Structure formats: structure tokens, C-alpha cells
Amino acid sequence: MIVTELLWALVGLILTVSGTFFEASMISPPWLWLQSDTIQIYSLGVTCQIGAVLLIACLGGKNAATLSQIAYLVLGLIWYPVFTHGGGVAYIKEPTFGYLLGFVPAAWICGFLAFQWKPRLESLAFSCLCGLASIHLIGLLYIAYLRLSQSLGDNWLQIMSIYSLYPVPSQLALICAVAVLAFSLRQVLFY
Template sequence: MFKANTLLGDRIWSPDSANRLTRGLVLSVAGSMFIAACARIQVPMWPVPITMLTFAVLFVGLVYGPRLAAATVSLYLAQGIAGLPVFAAGSGIAYLMGPTGGYLLACLPAAFVAGTLAQRGWGTQAGRVFLAMLAGSFIFYLVGAGWLAGFVGPEKAIAAGVVPFLVGDALKAMLAAALLPAAWSLLPRDA
């Protein structure tokens, strides 16, 4: 059973609005632009750069919920596949099939899991937001490093595709755990 009003996106712009399609389109486009901007914030490394992509994807999941987050991430991936410069470095299907492709493909299940957790009440309290972010990060590691292992082998995939990201992802989880409860505190209690 889902709790009512557990998604920040629903509290800010109710899905019961007169034009649900417009709401979905506007939020998906805005979310995909947020993800694209965060993907460009990076520390260059090889074979996988450290970016704010994972933060943005999981944050969108926690704010939008599973379905709207999945639609938003799908739009983001489609933009990149179509050649728009939304990925960290590069675009197109060839880029998606490269060493970082697994991390991009992980965006969809990671956002969905974060959104599902938020829908179950994990998007309002700092501790739960932190844990939801870590759960999403685990999906990125599993899918991304699994894919990367096909290029560099399992040991190097863990060394290059997981270990360097652990501290950064913990910091991203702390950032989300600070931002989401703060955003909730700004909303009127009766909304």
C-alpha cells in the first residue's frame, strides 16, 4: 500500500490536475534537462568519468516516483541515442554501446527503484533518502560494472568502475538526504 502524498513532484504539481498529459510532458522534459546538465558536471577518468548523472537520475526518481521517473530517463536516453549532447562525453548508439553504456542503461532501473522507494515513503526523511540513494547506486554498480567487465575484465571493472565512485556516491546520497527533506519542509503542511 502506497502512502498518499509521498512524492514531492505530486505535492508540487498534482497529478489530478486538469491536464495530466501536459504535466507529464513538462516534468519529463525538465527532468531530462536536469539529468543532461548533471551528466556534464564531471571529473574526467578512464574508462568511466565521475559525473553527477547518478545523483540526478536517483533524485528524479525520488521526486517523481517510478513511472514518471522511468519516462523521464527514457526521454533522456532517447535524446542521447538521437545524437543530442546529453551524455557526459559523446552521443549516439555507438557511445551507448561503449564502456560506459552499462551505467547509462542502469539509469532506467535505478530511477525506477528510487521512485518506488519514494512512493513507499522513502523520499521525505533524510535517513531513508540516503538509503534509497545507496540502493540506486548499487544498481549502477551492478549493471555498469557488469557491462564494463566485458571490455576490461571483472577485476579491472570493479577497480575502475566501482571503487573510485564509492565515496562520491556516499556524498551524493548525503546531498540528496539534505535537499529532499529541506524541500519538503518548505511546503505547506495541508497541501
């Protein structure tokens, strides 16, 4: 059991690091393909990083997912540039670091909820939604902490909007994709 969780944690770490550098996209609906003779690809404006966190939680469970995110944070803080804007201990002063901290409880919450019920799209989407909510909650609390400690200027409301308001629609679309992928993979891997 421990070996399996360690393997899932390794997969989660690899997915999270990889997801940092891949932009989430979607294709045009099939009914538009005939009209334009091409398939259009549209950027969602977010990376696949959060999707990777939630996917590994839905597949590997709370322990493996949490361990993978702790490893991700440690890897990024010891100077490996695995975070979106680099890495290193100085990254703690970045407003986005709170969202990275939120990966740990998000992985646990999503992984816990994903295995409470029989895998269905609705339950997996709900698990992912709760994980996403915890990422944003921790991120917003961290921005508030930086503001109170005078580490953040007067543009803190703008920063909150940039990191917690604007990306939510794209992240919700990503959650839908993660729920479908997790459901499909759990049918293949676990049954």
C-alpha cells in the same frame, strides 16, 4: 496527474543532461575558514549526473523519473552529445553505457522507495542508496557482457574498478546531499 508526471520527467531530463556537465564539489568545513581566510572547494571527482537521476526520483516519483531517464538515453543515442563522452548509437560499445542503462531501473527503484514512507532523511538516503546500487549492478553486468562478447580487452577488471569502485565514496557523499536536498524540497513543495 499525467501532466504533472510529464513536467517532472522534463525537469528530470534537464537535470540529468545538466548534471552530466557539472562536477560535484564540496567546500572545506567551516572551522577551517578562519585558519586559512578562504573557503576551499574540493572536487569529488564525479559529475552531478547520478545525483540528478536520484533527485528527480525522490521528487517526481518512479514514473516521471523512469520516463526522464528513457528520454535521456534516447536523446543520447540519436547523436546528441549528452553523455559524458559524446553520444550516438556507437556509444553502446562503451563500457560506461551499462551504467547509463542502469539509470532507468535506478530511477524506478529510488522513486518507488522514496514514496513508500513518510519523507525522512533516512528513508530518502536509503532510496538513493538502492538506486545507486542498481546503477552499479547494471553497469557491472554490462561490462561482463562486453567481456564475454569479446568487445572488451583484458583490462576489464581495471575498467570495473574505475567505474564501480573508485567513484563510490564520492557518490555516497552525493547521495547524502541529494537526500538533504530532496527532503528540504519535499517539505516546501508537497506540504
